[in-house]
Amino acid sequence: MPGRDNANPGRFWSQRVLMRVSICALGALLLLSRPLWRGAEFEARAEESDAAVTASAAKPDAPKDASAPGGQGDLSLRGHGGPVHSIKLNSAKTRALTGSFDYSMMLWDLSARPPKQIRRFDKHDGWVKAVALHRDGRRALSAGGGDVWLWDLATGEALYRFKGHKAEISALALSPDGKWAASASSDRTVRLWNLETRRAGPVLKGHKGPVNAVAFSADGKTVFTAGYDGTIRSWASAGGAFKRILYRHGFGINAMARLPGKKDLLVFGALDGRALVIDARTGERVHRFKALQGPFLAIALQEKPGLLALSGFEKKGGDIVGFIHVFRLGDWAPIEEYENPRGPIWAMDFGAIGATIYYGGKDDRVTVWQVSPRKEFETIAGPMPRRFEVNGTADQGELQFVRKCSLCHTLTSDGGNRAGPTLYRLFGRRAGTLPGYPYSDTLKNADIIWSAETIELLFGLGPSHYLPGTKMPLQKISDPKKREALIAYLKTASDAKSEDSSRKSDETGKDSSKEQ
The missing domain is CATH 1.10.760.10 (Cytochrome c-like domain)
Incomplete structure (x- = not known):
C-alpha cells in the first residue's frame, strides 16, 4: 500500500555485511558498479560520486580533507562538559557548531591544529539538542530546553530568544531562503519562527507524540515533520495548514532529512532499526535499507560527491555499540561502516568531500572518523567507564x-x-x-x-x-x-x-x- 511499510516490524536481519575495503579497491568497485536507474538526477549524483572517489584513489597526492590534513594529530573537539547531541559544519567545513548536555553551544575553528574553540554560548536553560548555521554565515540557531536562540557568531550576542514550546526541542530546520526557522518539540508541536521580523509564525499541531524531526521542502513551501507516532506529515509553511500524512511507519521516527536536489526525497531512521527513503510528493517508498537490531538516531548528508550517513546503536553481547553506515546517494550502495564501542552515536556531520565524519555520543567531545582513505586500525581514546557510569563501587x-x-x-x-x-x-x-x-x-x-x-x-x-x-x-x-x-x-x-x-x-x- 502506498505510504505504508508492510514488512513485518519485528523482523531484523541477524548479521550485517562488513565493508572493510581499501581506497583502491573502493575505487575499482565504484568504477565497475553503475547505479540502478532512479532518474537523471540520481544518475548524475552517482557519476559525481564515482569520479570523486576514483580520482582520490588514483592520485595519492590529491588534496585531503581540510579537517584532517594527512590524518595526523588529534582533531577531536574538546571543551564540552557533557555528552554531545548536535553537530553542524559550515559548507566550507572550516567551522563547526556543537551542542551538549552541558547547556552550551560551542563554535570551533576546524582549520586550526588542533581545532580551536572560538566561542561558547551558555545562556540556555536546558541541554542543547539541536543547532543550525544560517546561510549568511554570521548567525546561528540553538535549541536549549524549550526555547530557540538566535546568535551573532562574531560577537556572541544573543540576538533573540524565541519562546513558545512547552517542552524540550529536539530538532531545528531553516528554510532555503533563510527567512524562517522551524523547531520540533516533545510538546507534540512544530513551531515556525520568522528570523527577519523575529515574530512567531504558525504552530503545527497533529502529531500524537513528541516530534523528533523537521525539514523544509526544496522550494520552502512545505514543512515535513516526523515523530514518535511513526508518521511523516506535510504542512503548508505559509499559514501552517495541514496537508496530509505522507507515510505511516508504525514505529517511532528519530531522525529525518531531505536529500540534496530539487526533488523532495526524504530519508528517515526509526526506533525499529529500519531506515527508508520516500518520495515526499507521493508518499511512495523509494528505498529501504537493510534493517539493524537497534535504533537509528542521526542522519548526515554530503551533496558532493553524494553521500549519506546513518548512525545509531545496537546491542552486542550485552554492550551498547554505536555505529555509522555510509551509503552512496546515487544507488544506495554501502560504502563504509564504523563501530564505536563507547556507546550510541547521537549526532554527526561530514567533513570536506565526505572524507571524515565528526560524531558525538556519550563522551564530552566530538570525535573524528576518517572515512576515506580508511585507516586499517582505529583507536578511540578516553577513560572507561566515564565519570557518570557506575564502576563497581560498594559505597x-x-x-x-x-x-x-x-x-x-x-x-x-x-x-x-x-x-x-x-x-x-x-x-x-x-x-x-x-x-x-x-x-x-x-x-x-x-x-x-x-x-x-x-x-x-x-x-x-x-x-x-x-x-x-x-x-x-x-x-x-x-x-x-x-x-x-x-x-x-x-x-x-x-x-x-x-x-x-x-x-x-x-x-x-x-x-x-x-x-x-
Whole structure:
C-alpha cells in the first residue's frame, strides 16, 4: 500500500555485511558498479560520486580533507562538559557548531591544529539538542530546553530568544531562503519562527507524540515533520495548514532529512532499526535499507560527491555499540561502516568531500572518523567507564553521586565546563556565587547556604520544588538512607583535602549534582 511499510516490524536481519575495503579497491568497485536507474538526477549524483572517489584513489597526492590534513594529530573537539547531541559544519567545513548536555553551544575553528574553540554560548536553560548555521554565515540557531536562540557568531550576542514550546526541542530546520526557522518539540508541536521580523509564525499541531524531526521542502513551501507516532506529515509553511500524512511507519521516527536536489526525497531512521527513503510528493517508498537490531538516531548528508550517513546503536553481547553506515546517494550502495564501542552515536556531520565524519555520543567531545582513505586500525581514546557510569563501587553515597550528580558536576577546583559548577568546597558556600558559572536568577537570588540540611531538602523535595525556576534537572532521591549516604560522601569528596583523589575519580569515570 502506498505510504505504508508492510514488512513485518519485528523482523531484523541477524548479521550485517562488513565493508572493510581499501581506497583502491573502493575505487575499482565504484568504477565497475553503475547505479540502478532512479532518474537523471540520481544518475548524475552517482557519476559525481564515482569520479570523486576514483580520482582520490588514483592520485595519492590529491588534496585531503581540510579537517584532517594527512590524518595526523588529534582533531577531536574538546571543551564540552557533557555528552554531545548536535553537530553542524559550515559548507566550507572550516567551522563547526556543537551542542551538549552541558547547556552550551560551542563554535570551533576546524582549520586550526588542533581545532580551536572560538566561542561558547551558555545562556540556555536546558541541554542543547539541536543547532543550525544560517546561510549568511554570521548567525546561528540553538535549541536549549524549550526555547530557540538566535546568535551573532562574531560577537556572541544573543540576538533573540524565541519562546513558545512547552517542552524540550529536539530538532531545528531553516528554510532555503533563510527567512524562517522551524523547531520540533516533545510538546507534540512544530513551531515556525520568522528570523527577519523575529515574530512567531504558525504552530503545527497533529502529531500524537513528541516530534523528533523537521525539514523544509526544496522550494520552502512545505514543512515535513516526523515523530514518535511513526508518521511523516506535510504542512503548508505559509499559514501552517495541514496537508496530509505522507507515510505511516508504525514505529517511532528519530531522525529525518531531505536529500540534496530539487526533488523532495526524504530519508528517515526509526526506533525499529529500519531506515527508508520516500518520495515526499507521493508518499511512495523509494528505498529501504537493510534493517539493524537497534535504533537509528542521526542522519548526515554530503551533496558532493553524494553521500549519506546513518548512525545509531545496537546491542552486542550485552554492550551498547554505536555505529555509522555510509551509503552512496546515487544507488544506495554501502560504502563504509564504523563501530564505536563507547556507546550510541547521537549526532554527526561530514567533513570536506565526505572524507571524515565528526560524531558525538556519550563522551564530552566530538570525535573524528576518517572515512576515506580508511585507516586499517582505529583507536578511540578516553577513560572507561566515564565519570557518570557506575564502576563497581560498594559505597552507597558514591553510587548515588555517580548516578545523580556526576554527569553535571565535578569535585575538583578545576572541574571545567559541565552542565553545573564544580562542587569543590560545596559545604558552607552560598548558592549561586561560584565565579564563572552562568547561574539562573533563581540561584543568584537564593538565600541558601549549602549544608547537610539544605542538600537534604534539595534531593528530598526535588530541585523544581525546593528552587522553582532552577536549571537543575529532576534528581529527587526518595529514599532517606540514600540521601544520607550521598550527603556523607559529598562532605568528604568535596573537601579540599580530597581534591587529589577526586581528580583521580574524575579521570577514571567517577565524578559529581546540576546548578549549585
